[in-house]
Amino acid sequence: MSTAVLEVSELTVRFPVGAARLPVVDGVALRLERGKTLALVGESGCGKSMTALALMRLVPKPGRIEAGSIQLEGEEIRELPVAAMRKIRGGRIAMIFQEPMTSLNPVRRVGVQVVEAIRLHEKISRPDARRRAIELFERVGIADAPTRFETYPHQLSGGLRQRVMIAMAIATHPAVLLADEPTTALDVTIQAQILELLRELQRSEGTAILLITHDLGVVAESADRVAVMYAGRVVEEASCRELLRAPRHPYSRALLAAMPAAARPGARLAEIPGTVPPPAQWEQGCRFAPRCEFAVENCRQTVPPLLAFGAGRGVACPIVAAGPCP
Amino acid sequence: MSAALLSNLIVAALVALAIGLAWLVRRRPLWRASARELWRRRPIALAVLGLYACVALLDAVSWVGGQAPDTAAGTSLLAHPRSVVDRLFPADFQERSYSAPLADVEFYGGFKLLHPGAHLLGTDIIGRDVLHQTLRGARVALLIGGLTSLIAIPLALLLGVGAGWLGGRFDDLVFFLISTLASMPSLLLLVALVMVLGTGTAQVCLALGVTGWVGLCRLVRAETLKLRELDYVKAARVLGASDLAIVLRHVLPNLGHLVLISFVLMFSGLVLSEVMLSWLGLGLDGSWGRMIDQARTELSRQPLVWWNLFSASIALFGLILAANLVADALRDVLDPRTATERE
Amino acid sequence: MIAFILRRLAFGAATVGGVLTFLFMLFFLYATPEDMARRALGDKAPPQAISTWIANHGYDRPLAWNPDAPADTLLVEHFRRSLSFDFGRSDADGMPIYQRIREGVGPSLALTLPLFVLGLLFSVALGLVVATFRDSYIDRAGLVLCVLTMSLSILLYIIGGQWLLGTVLRWFPVSGFDTDPAMLLRFVALPVLVGVFVSFGEQTRFYRTLFVEETSRDYVRTARAKGCGDGRVMWRHVLPNALIPIVTHVVVAIPLLFTGSILLESFFGIPGLGSMTVEAIHGNDFATLRAMVFLGSLLFIAAQIATDVLYTLLDPRIRLG
Ligand SMILES: Nc1ncnc2c1ncn2[C@@H]1O[C@H](COP(=O)(O)OP(=O)(O)OP(=O)(O)O)[C@@H](O)[C@H]1O
Ligand SMILES: [Mg+2]
Numbered sequence: 001m002s003t004a005v006l007e008v009s010e011l012t013v014r015f016p017v018g019a020a021r022l023p024v025v026d027g028v029a030l031r032l033e034r035g036k037t038l039a040l041v042g043e044s045g046c047g048k049s050m051t052a053l054a055l056m057r058l059v060p061k062p063g064r065i066e067a068g069s070i071q072l073e074g075e076e077i078r079e080l081p082v083a084a085m086r087k088i089r090g091g092r093i094a095m096i097f098q099e100p101m102t103s104l105n106p107v108r109r110v111g112v113q114v115v116e117a118i119r120l121h122e123k124i125s126r127p128d129a130r131r132r133a134i135e136l137f138e139r140v141g142i143a144d145a146p147t148r149f150e151t152y153p154h155q156l157s158g159g160l161r162q163r164v165m166i167a168m169a170i171a172t173h174p175a176v177l178l179a180d181e182p183t184t185a186l187d188v189t190i191q192a193q194i195l196e197l198l199r200e201l202q203r204s205e206g207t208a209i210l211l212i213t214h215d216l217g218v219v220a221e222s223a224d225r226v227a228v229m230y231a232g233r234v235v236e237e238a239s240c241r242e243l244l245r246a247p248r249h250p251y252s253r254a255l256l257a258a259m260p261a262a263a264r265p266g267a268r269l270a271e272i273p274g275t276v277p278p279p280a281q282w283e284q285g286c287r288f289a290p291r292c293e294f295a296v297e298n299c300r301q302t303v304p305p306l307l308a309f310g311a312g313r314g315v316a317c318p319i320v321a322a323g324p325c326p
Numbered sequence: 327m328s329a330a331l332l333s334n335l336i337v338a339a340l341v342a343l344a345i346g347l348a349w350l351v352r353r354r355p356l357w358r359a360s361a362r363e364l365w366r367r368r369p370i371a372l373a374v375l376g377l378y379a380c381v382a383l384l385d386a387v388s389w390v391g392g393q394a395p396d397t398a399a400g401t402s403l404l405a406h407p408r409s410v411v412d413r414l415f416p417a418d419f420q421e422r423s424y425s426a427p428l429a430d431v432e433f434y435g436g437f438k439l440l441h442p443g444a445h446l447l448g449t450d451i452i453g454r455d456v457l458h459q460t461l462r463g464a465r466v467a468l469l470i471g472g473l474t475s476l477i478a479i480p481l482a483l484l485l486g487v488g489a490g491w492l493g494g495r496f497d498d499l500v501f502f503l504i505s506t507l508a509s510m511p512s513l514l515l516l517v518a519l520v521m522v523l524g525t526g527t528a529q530v531c532l533a534l535g536v537t538g539w540v541g542l543c544r545l546v547r548a549e550t551l552k553l554r555e556l557d558y559v560k561a562a563r564v565l566g567a568s569d570l571a572i573v574l575r576h577v578l579p580n581l582g583h584l585v586l587i588s589f590v591l592m593f594s595g596l597v598l599s600e601v602m603l604s605w606l607g608l609g610l611d612g613s614w615g616r617m618i619d620q621a622r623t624e625l626s627r628q629p630l631v632w633w634n635l636f637s638a639s640i641a642l643f644g645l646i647l648a649a650n651l652v653a654d655a656l657r658d659v660l661d662p663r664t665a666t667e668r669e
Numbered sequence: 670m671i672a673f674i675l676r677r678l679a680f681g682a683a684t685v686g687g688v689l690t691f692l693f694m695l696f697f698l699y700a701t702p703e704d705m706a707r708r709a710l711g712d713k714a715p716p717q718a719i720s721t722w723i724a725n726h727g728y729d730r731p732l733a734w735n736p737d738a739p740a741d742t743l744l745v746e747h748f749r750r751s752l753s754f755d756f757g758r759s760d761a762d763g764m765p766i767y768q769r770i771r772e773g774v775g776p777s778l779a780l781t782l783p784l785f786v787l788g789l790l791f792s793v794a795l796g797l798v799v800a801t802f803r804d805s806y807i808d809r810a811g812l813v814l815c816v817l818t819m820s821l822s823i824l825l826y827i828i829g830g831q832w833l834l835g836t837v838l839r840w841f842p843v844s845g846f847d848t849d850p851a852m853l854l855r856f857v858a859l860p861v862l863v864g865v866f867v868s869f870g871e872q873t874r875f876y877r878t879l880f881v882e883e884t885s886r887d888y889v890r891t892a893r894a895k896g897c898g899d900g901r902v903m904w905r906h907v908l909p910n911a912l913i914p915i916v917t918h919v920v921v922a923i924p925l926l927f928t929g930s931i932l933l934e935s936f937f938g939i940p941g942l943g944s945m946t947v948e949a950i951h952g953n954d955f956a957t958l959r960a961m962v963f964l965g966s967l968l969f970i971a972a973q974i975a976t977d978v979l980y981t982l983l984d985p986r987i988r989l990g
Contacts, residue, residue, distance in 0.1 A: 058893055062804060083898075090896035097894075102887040107909050107985055117903075120896045152985040168895065390681070505680075506687030509973070511928055511965035517950055518958050522700045586865035594820075601822045603931065606950050618824055625832050639825050 004071075005208040006032040006055070006093070006176050011068035013047075013054050015279070022279040024063065026232040029306065030052065032176055032208040037199075039223035043276050047232040048212045049098075052178045055210075056089050058135050060275055063243055073175060091121045094169035098181040100161035104153040110164045111137075111149035117168045136167040140176045140197060152250070159190035163197070177202075180212045197220050216259050228252045231276060233285035234306065238313040241325070248315045251288045294319050337386045347539050358583045363659045364652075371651040377464040378645050381461055382468035385411040392417065403517040411461050416441070422451035427633050451620070459617060460637040466613040467645060470531060470600050477535030478592070479585060482542035487581070490550025491573060501545065507540045516599065520608045529608055530603065534596055542588045546581055568610040587653060594649040601642065614638040626662035661665075670981065671990075677977055681970045686753075688966045693747050702728035704744075709760055709951040710873050726956070727757060756960040761952035766877060766960050776846060777929030777941030780857055784864040784933075785926055789919060792869050796876025797903070803881055811873070819870035830863040844938035851963045860937040864930065875918065883911045913983050920976040924968030928961060 013025035025047045031176065040048050053059050055070060055079070070078045072092060077085065084172050105113060114133040118124065124132070130149075137145035140163040146210040153161055162182060169177060179198065183191040197224060202209055211222060218238060219226055226243045228236040236249040247253045274291040285302050288293040296319070306314040351357045365372060388409035404422075408417070421440055424433035430442035447456040489500035507515075518558075519533035552557055553576065562572050597614075604615025617638035624631035696705075706722040707714065714722075719777040722728050733744040748759060756766035835843035841859040883889070884907055892906045927942070934943030944963065949957035981987045 056894055058890065060890075070841075086896045086898055089894055089895075095894040097887060097891060099887055103891045105888040105892070105906055107913075107983070108906075117895045154986045165891075168891075243720070251990075436794055501688060502683065505684050506691060509684055509966040509969045510687060510691075510962050511925065511969070513931060514928065514946065514958070514962045514965055518695065518962055521950065521953070521955070521958065522695050542922075598822055602823055605824055605932070606947065608950070615822075615824075618822070618828075622828060625828065626836075633829070639822075642822060643820055643825075646822075647816065650816050 003034065004031045005034050005073055006030070006210075007069075007071045009069050011051065011054055011070065012057050012066045013050055013063055014066050015097060017280065018265065022282075024232055024279055025054060027050070027068070028229070028232075028234050030210070030227060032210055033224075034175075034208055035202060035206040036224040037202065037209040037211050037222055039213060039219040039226045040229060041212075041214055041216065041219055041226060041258075042229035043214060043255075045276055045278075046047045046229045048214075048229055049180050050230070052095065052180050052210060052212060053055070055094060055176075055178060056093055057085055058089070061183055063092045087121070087173045088170075090117055090174075091172050092174055092322065093176045094172070094174040095178040096162070096169050096180065096182045097164050100158055100165055100185065101153065103165060104161060106153055108152075109150055109158070110153055110156065110161075114164065114168045127200070133167070133171070136171055137164075137265045140164075140167045140170075140201075142167070143194075157193065158186050162186060162190075162194055166201075168196065170205070173205060173207075175208060176210070177207050177322075178210045181214075182211075183209050183218065184213070191218075198222070201277050216244070216256065228255065231267065232279070233287065233316065234314075235288065236314065237306065241314060248309060248313075248320050250287075250292045250294055250320065254291075328407075330390075333386045333388065337383050340383065354610070359572050360659050366657055367659070368651055368655040371648040371655070374644060374653060376462050376646040378648070379468065381411065382464040385409045385462055385465040388412070400454065412458070412462075415455060415458050419444075419455050419458065421445070421449045421632045423449070423453050424451060424454075424631055425449045433631065448631075451615075451624075456633055459612070460614070460641050462612050463614040463617065463638065463641055464645075466610050467597045467642075468599070469611065470534065470613070471596050473527070473531040474534040474538060474596050475589055475592060477532060478539035478542065479589065481535070482539040482546055483578075483585070485539075486543040486546025487550050487573060487577060490547040491554060491569065491577065497547075500543070502545075504540050504544055507537070508544075512537050513599075513602065516603070517606060517608065520603060521652055525608050525610075530600070530608070530610055534599060538592055538596065541592070542585070542592070545584055548578055549561050549584055553580055583656075585614075587656050587660065590649055590653040590656060594646045594653070597646060614642045618642070620664065673981065674974075674978060677974050681974050684970050685967060688963065688970075689751055692751075692959055692963060693744055696955055697732060697743050697747065700955065702726070705760060705953075705955050706966055726760065737961065751960075751963050757956055759949075759952075759954050760956045761949070761954035766957050769957075770964070773929070773940065773942040773945050774927060775941075776939050777934065777943060778926060778946060779853060780860055780864075780933060780937075780939050780941060781926040781930060783857065784861045784930075785863060785922070788865045788872060789863060790869050792872035793876050793915070795869070795873045798881055799873070800877050800880035800884065801899075801903075803877075804858075811872045811877075814868035815874050817870075818866060819874075823867045823932055826867050827932060830859060830866075831936065834859055836861075844936065846937075846939045851945070856937070860930075860933040860939065864933055874917070879911055879914055880907065883907050886910075913980060916979055916983060917976050919974050920979065921969070924965060924972050927968055929967045 005085075008028065008030040011028045012023055013029075014023050016022075028047075028051055030038065030040070030051075041049065041215070050059065050063070053084055054065050057065065057070075057080075059065055065078065068078065068143065072088065077088060077117075079087070103111060111133055114136060115126070115129045118129045118132055119126070124130055134145045134149055136148060142148050142160060142163050148156070148160070153164075156164065162185075166182075182198070183194050186194065195218065196252055198209065198211075200206060211218070213219060223240045226236075226238060226240050227234045227251065228243070228247075230251045236247065236252045238248075243252065244256070247256050277287075277290070283289055283300055286292070286295070286299045286304050289299040292299065299319075302314045304318050306318040307315045307318065309315045309320075362524050386409065388407040389404070390407045392408065392413060404443055419441060422432065422437070423435075425439055425445060425448050426433050427446060427448040428443050429439065429445070429448065430436055435447075447459070449455055449457065478647065485500045485503070489497040516533055516537050519536060520530055523529040537663050559572060559576050562576060567575075600609055600613055601615035601618060603609040604613055604619045609615045609619070621631070621635035621638065624634060639647055642668070688704070701721065702723050705726075705728070706719045710718055710722060720729070727746065728743065730741055730743045730746060733742050735742045749755075754767060756770075758765055760837075761908070795811065799808045802808050831843050834840045842856055843859075845856050847853055852949060884902075884943040888910075889902060891908060892902050897906070929943035929946075931943040931946050933939070934941045935947040938944075945957065947962050948954070
């Protein structure tokens with residue numbers, strides 16, 4: 001078994017809302033390995049982005065990381081001083097965001113923004129950094145790199161902007177790349193190209209990737225392992241093949257059943273009854289219980305831990321974990 | 327029709343309007359929730375505004391008659407209609423000159439007062455009770471704000487919605503009009519207008535209205551342009567609803583929050599503008615601006631007379647502060663854009 | 670780009686025309702020259718005196734229609750004289766207006782320029798501070814202070830400032846003016862202080878909203894994820910973006926510097942354009958008022974064109990888009 005580059009456990013992020021402090025991310029455990037991709041899937045609002053931001057210690061105010069440990073290559077970074085943390089951000093952990101249009105500074109040239117990413121972490125002259133940045137542009141498949149280098153974000157297409165974001169992220173050879181829905185805002189064909197680019201980079205650099213998405217097609221294509229999140233908690237973790245073939249947790253199943261490809265011709269498209277409740281209405285026990293067809297009284301009372309279910313697989317549902325599949 | 331009767335009728339109409347609005351707000355869940363939220367955030371400021379409004383309205387309801395004071399002047403004091411606020415004070419509640427708050431004798435000279443110890447905030451240069459004058463200022467302030475809004479808001483809505491909805495030539499024209507008016511320095515324009523039009527209540531309000539509608543009109547025009555492109559508005563057009571129906575049903579209701587917020591903000595701006603006009607000698611009789619203007623020289627007297635300035639300033643400050651606070655809260659509650667920005 | 674500037678200039682010229690037309694309607698159509706003469710000479714003036722007054726001020730032309738000499742009308746004359754800055758003589762005392770305006774600009778600027786610069790620095794800095802600490806007690810205290818200061822009338826600041834700092838504490842002279850720099854400073858300090866206090870509430874709130882809005886944008890998150898520190902994020906990323914609205918806001922305020930501050934100048938005895946305007950108001954001097962409104966809008970329109978051009982230079986989305 002390869003070593004973990006990033007190991008997260010019991011990660012909890014809370015937002016004060018009125019008098020309450022809502023656990024938007026609640027006891028999440030993740031493990032990223034070198035050269036491997038972990039996909040984090042779940043419906044909108046379940047806390048995927050917040051988890052990724054927490055790994056960078058960039059949770060927006062007034063939210064706060066309240067508990068848990070984040071170990072980067074064996075080193076605990078949750079309590080690290082801010083200055084040291086800045087070295088890690090963009091250095092050893094890099095991040096790509098969903099909206100390439102708004103995520104780049106509109107009034108600065110894209111080249112300068114990549115150069116800034118390099119020079120923040122390496123002592124290197126401006127011309128050298130510029131040369132490196134142009135190489136990076138070529139590397140991520142931006143044709144005509146020296147010209148594009150001088151353009152402003154609004155002059156580039158969505159796909160190109162995302163390539164700039166990727167160039168910026170891989171500029172310092174990070175050990176971990178957090179990709180928050182890198183393809184959601186793009187056309188299907190561009191989506192495939194960007195995913196292919198990420199895979200290619202991963203192969204050559206051995207980067208560990210956390211791929212956040214709610215598109216199971218993307219998961220099937222790119223991920224090695226999958227963690228399914230629901231309402232701030234990881235409810236199932238398994239290898240990609242196993243999860244897609246035989247999801248265990250009732251929520252994972254419902255999610256898969258709701259995917260159009262899973263529906264055989266003629267069969268009705270399954271849908272998950274109800275909607276994701278907002279954090280203020282989360283249950284004490286299993287948060288999926290109100291929408292779960294197997295829920296028993298106990299589900300609403302106690303938080304189900306992530307139970308081992310075969311080798312390298314965890315399911316946060318005692319009912320499924322205990323018996324044969326109901 | 328006498329002025330008193332007209333004023334009484336207007337008060338009745340205003341009260342009816344307020345009740346009607348309250349009823350409308352109660353019936354619509356969304357509006358009701360906003361109103362509740364507003365009340366939750368700013369109960370004191372809202373109550374203060376309500377108090378000012380009550381005083382102003384009570385000062386506008388007047389009639390002839392009442393108990394005659396047993397002095398020499400006697401019944402002749404009752405010949406004119408007196409308002410509810412006037413009736414809180416005796417009809418002959420006047421001294422000969424300045425007296426300090428709750429004093430027994432005149433401030434300069436030491437003559438005995440007609441009503442010793444009864445003037446809570448003292449009396450002014452010609453012996454009028456300052457508390458009485460201050461309370462009456464509320465009506466003038468509300469008159470300025472209300473009448474001007476009555477001129478400015480319909481004008482801004484008509485031209486703004488028209489320009490945004492119709493586009494083309496009409497839009498060009500309105501835009502040109504707005505640019506022209508906005509390019510003139512507002513205080514100078516205001517002064518020029520009042521000088522040319524004259525210094526009556528209607529004229530001052532007209533001048534304030536002419537300078538005041540531009541900002542709102544610009545907002546309304548921009549918002550209408552945005553609304554016109556919304557899917558459901560487009561859908562209504564495709565389905566063949568008439569322009570007028572769409573504007574009435576979809577556009578105007580969605581401008582409500584803009585108008586409301588602008589109204590409250592405009593209101594405090596107008597009252598402050600009147601203070602400046604007063605100082606330039608172009609203000610309205612009985613306004614707080616007048617009181618402050620007159621009190622200016624009193625600070626250089628020895629010993630100085632402070633209660634006139636003090637009362638008018640506090641009354642003015644209270645109204646403006648309450649209006650500003652309510653405007654802020656309104657914006658937070660009603661304008662979703664700034665609401666998300668707070669997160 | 671050139672086409673844009675040309676179009677902008679054309680619209681500016683049209684607006685100047687609009688302003689002149691508006692002034693014509695107000696001062697010649699609504700208030701006729703006869704009204705003006707009556708106001709200047711009093712209601713009981715003999716008709717003879719009134720017609721002499723009208724002739725002396727050059728108001729004895731047909732309003733807008735003269736079949737014999739189409740150019741010889743008040744309308745044409747009003748446009749011609751305004752556009753060539755030939756404002757004629759005051760309706761009140763017959764002094765040449767242009768001369769007076771030239772003399773008044775200096776004292777006005779001596780007051781408004783320091784007021785403008787100090788006010789700007791003060792409110793931008795305070796806006797930046799409260800925006801950085803937003804949702805904390807510093808922020809809340811700052812906002813309460815802003816609303817409180819906004820709710821007081823400028824008149825009260827002036828009266829209070831003069832009384833407290835001038836009469837009671839005797840820190841500053843109550844009013845007056847001098848061209849000697851050292852004395853000038855003493856005279857101008859109090860009105861500047863009062864002026865900063867008057868404007869800072871609204872300005873600070875404006876800048877706070879601006880900075881808060883800008884720091885919540887996605888690119889700020891990207892910058893942080895790159896490893897930028899707070900200072901770098903503010904200076905290199907937020908400020909260049911915020912500069913666009915700041916410049917727009919600031920440039921448009923510049924014309925007001927030239928027309929002076931009506932209240933501050935006349936209260937503190939500064940012989941600038943503001944004082945001149947107040948005299949014009951008290952003396953029913955329509956000609957001076959007309960000239961001031963026209964000059965004010967001319968400067969404003971010029972500033973607006975400048976802003977639009979600057980805007981396109983600062984924002985690549987528009988410059989290159
Ligand atoms: N300032 C805040 N105050 C309170 N709750 C917040 C705040 N910001 C975010 N949240 C909550 O955090 C939760 C997680 O948000 P997050 O952006 O991580 O979801 P996500 O899974 O990334 O969704 P999406 O797929 O839409 O990107 C949401 O339910 C949201 O309500
Ligand atoms: Mg997200």
